[in-house]
Amino acid sequence: MARPASRFVCQSCGDSFLRWEGQCRTCGTWNSLVETIVSERPGRPASVGSPATPVPLRDLAEPDLTRLAVGIGEFDRVLGGGLVPGSLVLLGGEPGIGKSTLILAAAAGVATGTRTKAGGRGRGGPELAPGGVLYASGEESVGQLRLRARRMGLTDGPAGERVRVIAETDVERIVEAARATRPALLVVDSIQTVALDELSGPAGSVGQVREAAARFLDLAKTEGIPVVLVGHVTKDGTLAGPKTLEHVVDAVLTLEGERGGSLRLLRASKNRFGSTEEVGVFAMGEDGLREVADPARAFLALQAEPAPGSAVAATLEGSRPLLVEVQALVTQATFGTPRRTVSGLDFNRVALLLAVLGRRAGVGLGSHDVYVSIAGGVTIDEPALDLPACLALASSLRDRPVPAGLVATGEVGLLGELRAVGGLERRLREAERLGFLRAIVPAAGRSGEKVPVRVGALEVVPCTTLREALAVGLIPREAESPAPS
Ligand code: TYD
Numbered sequence: 412m413a414r415p416a417s418r419f420v421c422q423s424c425g426d427s428f429l430r431w432e433g434q435c436r437t438c439g440t441w442n443s444l445v446e447t448i449v450s451e452r453p454g455r456p457a458s459v460g461s462p463a464t465p466v467p468l469r470d471l472a473e474p475d476l477t478r479l480a481v482g483i484g485e486f487d488r489v490l491g492g493g494l495v496p497g498s499l500v501l502l503g504g505e506p507g508i509g510k511s512t513l514i515l516a517a518a519a520g521v522a523t524g525t526r527t528k529a530g531g532r533g534r535g536g537p538e539l540a541p542g543g544v545l546y547a548s549g550e551e552s553v554g555q556l557r558l559r560a561r562r563m564g565l566t567d568g569p570a571g572e573r574v575r576v577i578a579e580t581d582v583e584r585i586v587e588a589a590r591a592t593r594p595a596l597l598v599v600d601s602i603q604t605v606a607l608d609e610l611s612g613p614a615g616s617v618g619q620v621r622e623a624a625a626r627f628l629d630l631a632k633t634e635g636i637p638v639v640l641v642g643h644v645t646k647d648g649t650l651a652g653p654k655t656l657e658h659v660v661d662a663v664l665t666l667e668g669e670r671g672g673s674l675r676l677l678r679a680s681k682n683r684f685g686s687t688e689e690v691g692v693f694a695m696g697e698d699g700l701r702e703v704a705d706p707a708r709a710f711l712a713l714q715a716e717p718a719p720g721s722a723v724a725a726t727l728e729g730s731r732p733l734l735v736e737v738q739a740l741v742t743q744a745t746f747g748t749p750r751r752t753v754s755g756l757d758f759n760r761v762a763l764l765l766a767v768l769g770r771r772a773g774v775g776l777g778s779h780d781v782y783v784s785i786a787g788g789v790t791i792d793e794p795a796l797d798l799p800a801c802l803a804l805a806s807s808l809r810d811r812p813v814p815a816g817l818v819a820t821g822e823v824g825l826l827g828e829l830r831a832v833g834g835l836e837r838r839l840r841e842a843e844r845l846g847f848l849r850a851i852v853p854a855a856g857r858s859g860e861k862v863p864v865r866v867g868a869l870e871v872v873p874c875t876t877l878r879e880a881l882a883v884g885l886i887p888r889e890a891e892s893p894a895p896s
């Protein structure tokens with residue numbers, strides 16, 4: 412077979428070169444050249460099935476959206492009811508977080524046709540492909556895979572028979588195997604370990620990852636086989652690979668959490684066939700990832716005594732309320748520029764909150780080192796986290812705890828005002844269910860939504876400004892046990 416020519420294409424201006432160079436000679440962008448195959452291959456995904464003659468909208472064929480449930484309720488929920496035939500899904504996450512564990516469980520679920528409540532496996536369900544599930548493992552040896560499967564109890568029973576493994580890193584051979592066996596699902600673990608012979612770059616390089624993904628996309632679209640690519644992402648979200656794949660795949664799922672801890676959050680940051688708002692919550696146990704029975708409280712660390720620097724936030728992820736604990740620690744900075752260490756929240760948002768706290772609420776942290784995080788290692792990007800974060804910060808600075816049983820939610824504006832958040836009622840009902848007694852919320856409801864005075868046993872305290880909320884939310888000095896002098 413003739414070796415297809417490859418070019419180094421600038422990702423910024425699109426010009427191509429024969430050799431790699433650090434800087435694009437045309438537009439001057441640094442590090443933008445990516446090795447790309449230029450020989451025309453039949454069946455490139457973009458052109459598959461696209462009509463040469465324009466077709467009126469009303470005559471376009473409906474796609475087959477019968478979903479294939481993976482058999483894990485929380486996973487199916489995030490997918491939007493299951494895997495769509497012919498879709499390409501990227502499952503990303505830090506190394507060691509549990510991607511292989513999760514996808515192996517899903518592979519077993521698909522292979523054995525486990526039905527779940529969330530699964531929308533049409534009436535009767537599609538016939539299981541004779542090939543079951545094909546699991547291409549480039550990262551681990553079959554021995555390691557076998558150990559994991561045994562640990563998860565999947566080696567005996569139907570899954571042990573219907574999940575087929577190939578230890579293979581050659582993209583062409585994986586695609587060939589899939590075309591030959593026609594599995595119900597192909598798993599590639601991981602996209603960074605597979606490579607094409609004809610590209611010179613090592614496995615995991617941007618060119619390899621992109622081209623491999625294009626091949627798997629082609630396979631998915633032409634054969635209708637859903638393909639899940641596993642990809643490693645480091646904490647800063649970069650590393651050649653997943654980032655460059657985001658626009659190629661149909662859905663991007665991310666598994667996050669603290670590696671030391673057991674809780675994992677699965678979320679979709681992109682989903683062409685469903686919402687990107689739903690999250691799934693899992694706990695890593697001795698025998699794999701278990702679904703968490705009560706996700707709303709999963710991330711609440713239980714402290715016997717309220718400690719300064721901690722506040723509980725009532726957040727909403729899609730339709731699911733999650734209560735999380737924001738933790739803050741502030742200390743007098745010793746020298747130079749004060750440190751700001753933020754994890755789980757948006758860094759710039761915290762910077763803004765620090766400014767508002769200083770100017771509008773009398774909580775000056777300009778000369779303090781500030782550490783803020785969300786307990787459990789999850790990331791929450793929601794304006795409603797503003798108020799609880801401010802409470803935690805003020806609580807730490809003043810060394811006054813937020814009383815037990817208090818929950819807060821609300822966006823903080825630049826003027827120090829509290830702004831309404833969506834789904835207030837749902838957040839409050841969940842907080843009440845979990846036994847919280849008091850909630851600080853923005854006084855203004857969103858678009859006509861009335862702020863309730865009380866939700867069951869939960870007393871609701873509406874506040875207009877951040878200053879007011881801090882006064883309500885921190886235990887006053889007088890009420891404390893005699894402070895050490
Ligand atoms: P793994 O799925 O290999 O992570 P990834 O594919 O994202 O790199 O899981 C890695 C960790 O999970 C490993 O430290 C061991 C732990 N683990 C359990 O705690 N229980 C289990 O049942 C399994 C299979 C793994």
Ligand code: MG
Binds near residue numbers: 550600
């Ligand atoms: Mg793995």
